[in-house]
Amino acid sequence: MTSAAVTPRPMRRARRDWRGWGFVAPFMIVFLAVLVAPVVYAIVLSLFRQQLVGGSGFVGLGNYVQLFQDAKFWESLFRVTLFLVVQVPIMLALSLFVALAVDSARLHGSSFFRIAIFLPYAVPGVVAALIWGFMYGNQFGLSGSINDLVGFELLQPFSSQWVLASIGNIVTWEFMGYNMLIFYAALKVIPGELYEAAELDGAGQFRIISGIKLPALRGSIVIATVFSIIGSFQLFNEPNLLKNLAPNVISSYFTPNMYAYNLSFAGQQFNYSATVAIVMGIITAVIAYIVQLRGSRQEVR
């Protein structure tokens, strides 16, 4: 605490120059209005509890205490974590493989592959989920036809054991091309001299990959991983659309985002929903930060 308010301000002290702020004002206004305000608003919301009967009241950290004891929330968090641990490595490995293949200059029509693999990313997520939903159909969909062909229930995309894998498949299909493009862009900026030097030293293709390409890709891999972590924790479109097709398997708290959505839109629990949102935001930020920290530390070394 300063006592500046009591002591008179010394006359000779230069007046604060506000002109600089004038220049950044347009940015600051937008920044405060669209980035800071919603977060603060959500935090304020999470400290209240509005009821259908009895109106709104301040509950302090009550919503947070409730959340930490909420089995539904932890179940949904566990589910997206499982999704993250399994789906993201598979997707990134595939993207990496494709990027290396396209970059290897040994592929005929590589620009066609580049576009074809990137194309699913241009399909809106909602449409993608619908397309796959039709294919997953057990009676008239593609998986139903395959089951008929083999004569037993080989594919059960909507059973409780497989539904997460089915969603993982959709997400991989959607985002493989996007990650491939990140990797491919990084591969393109590797100077040609490095390859020439490697060839002079008698390095084979695999040595070039492990010695030049992968180290050069480290930064992009970290970026892609961070994006994918955020994407996994925000999983919403795909399960929410497939819920119509598998209403009992995909619960209203299948992912944290769906839980928050249903809390506020079906249950009118806006305050508790804001709490879920904030906690998920913090968890995502912390994990993304750790990954980035680890990634860049290795880079320095």
Added chain:
Amino acid sequence: MKITSRRSTLRRVALATATTLALGLSLAACASGSSSSSGGGSSDDIEAALEKGGTLTYWSWTPSGEAQVAAFEKAYPNVDVKLVNAGTNTDEYTKLQNAITAGSGAPDVAQVEYYAIPQFALSDSLVDLSSYGFGDLESQYSGGPWSSVSFEGKIYGLPQDSGPMAMFYNKTVFDQYGIAVPTTYDEYVAAAEKLHTADPSKYITSDTGDPGFATSMIWQAGGKPFTAEGTDVSIDLQDDGSKKWADTWNKLNEGGLLSSTPSWGDEWYKGLGDGSIATLLTGAWMPGVLESSVADASGDWRVAPMPTYDGTPVTAENGGGGQVVLKQSKNQALAAGFLKWLNSDPESIKVFLESGGFPATTADLESPEFLAEAPEYFGGQKINEVLVDASKNVPTGWHYLPYQVYANSIFGDTVGQAYENKGDLNEGLSTWQDQLVDYGNQQGFTVK
């Protein structure tokens, strides 16, 4: 005292901060909407308002909405009605609830199904229409629908359609496998076994857990699981009626005799068309849906009264709804005028009937013309005789929860699990009950 005042100061500061920061954002404000006036006026005001004219917004997903609005605007050229399809049932309720919470953006008149009316009535968002003389209209409607829009001494809306339940069955399939039309649930279960044994791809019906269906079936079985008086709520999903239904349905569910095709999807319509779903226990509004969405099966389907537990004819209401006037409306008298025309003027009801709707007005239910209808789709059967008869066998005294929309949204998480695992529905109902009690208490109700 001290604590309270400190808390309220904190709250005010926090709210002020929130409001300031939210300024200029399109975020929904957290304060609940205050109404411009608490309703008032008389039937004369309605006439005056209709003469004077104005603009109204009307949210509805009924197929007849557009034609009805056109007919209304022709009759009252000074009134301009903007028809908006804000989504079907829960999608619309979500938007409606958001608009109410935000304090602006709600329509003047909205379509709301019967099960959701108590929820909007409780949050004081609907205009009590009794002051506009709507009490005089009571005799025009059949009892079930009327009691769904008017309770605790207030009239919250006017019924548009009703859904007394009946059994729709695929006669071609029944004939092919020599199955007699079941009149009791024992016969129904036996028919289910016979059909599925004869052809494993065929099921007596499809049910993957639908809260509207389950509550109607409990209603038919004589259950009264929900009671609500003001904010005192009691929930007993293990009362005699609930158990009676669950025990019967368990035989189908645990026995794997129910098709697991989710309702209202593409595969479901196909199943209704190709005979793999042989019956539907559903509301009297179903004929229109079958005719438009399962056109291929024309001539296959017939209508019979619901199976019963002990031979006494009894059914229940399934679905159906009416229209309400929102308190946010700037011109409540005009909105009331539109509503009155919409659901009681013969002109409007004629349009509604043409679209295949099942009315709630007794004059239309009893009209010889309506009863004599023999659609080709149903092989020339006079289906309305069966359906109107059903509307007379609905047990009274049924209530929905004042938070039924939420209750239905978690049905899949609870009772749905019993469907998924082919387990005991009674257990699912108990879980549902536990979560509903918790939610109710959290929301400030006194739930027993």
